[in-house]
Amino acid sequence: MKKYPIYFIVALVFLGVVKLIQVALFNADEYSKNKKASFSDPVEKVKPKTLQKKAEQKQPILTDTTTTSTSPEEVSETAQAGEESFQTEEPKEESSNPSNGSDITLSDLKNNYLAIKIANLPQGQLREDVVIRYYKHEKDGNKVYPLKKLGYYIHEKEANETQGLGSNVLYYGGDVNIEDIQIVAFTLLANGLPIKSIERSQFEWKSNAIEIGTDTLLLDAANLTNQEIANFIK
The missing domain is CATH 1.20.5 (Single alpha-helices involved in coiled-coils or other helix-helix interfaces)
Structure with a gap:
């Protein structure tokens, strides 16, 4: 070896x-x-694409439903407006006028009240729901008769006890609407008739009448003003 x-x-x-x-x-x-x-991470290498899609579908989708974005300033203003809407509003002061008609005029009454009354009348017919009882005075001239053009029927009677004087007072029945009283008073005053007082009639049978008469105790009294007629209440 x-x-x-x-x-x-x-x-x-x-x-x-x-x-x-x-x-x-x-x-x-x-x-x-x-x-x-x-x-190594088995989820990343083994996880199928289908599972990834399902996981993505489960995520909530948040979309902006507005067409424009809202700035922080606008959000603040909106919140402030919301707070103000819950604040108690201060009560508005009511008119001291009991009738709440201190601004009413003859034109208002014609357009909002009288026009409706006349529209329901047959052509050429005067109203029957209210009557103007007029005690004629020569001193009045034709100052009362324009009421006919407004649809009022005028029942005339000669004035005996107050001859030589002029009309100066209105008496109204309990069934007469306040609007008719005001229209008559406004019209007579505008035509130069010195209305000095508006009083309730003592006669029940004159419930649907407005009486144009004379009160000797009012000869030196001041004429009514348009404001006083507007403030009139029954």
């Missing part, structure tokens, strides 16, 4: 050891790579 030198045997052993170390290192490296791959 051939004998090898000792140094040759040592070299072979050394090479064998090196080879074993290389094999061991290679296996350790592969093992490390495989281990790392096996413990």
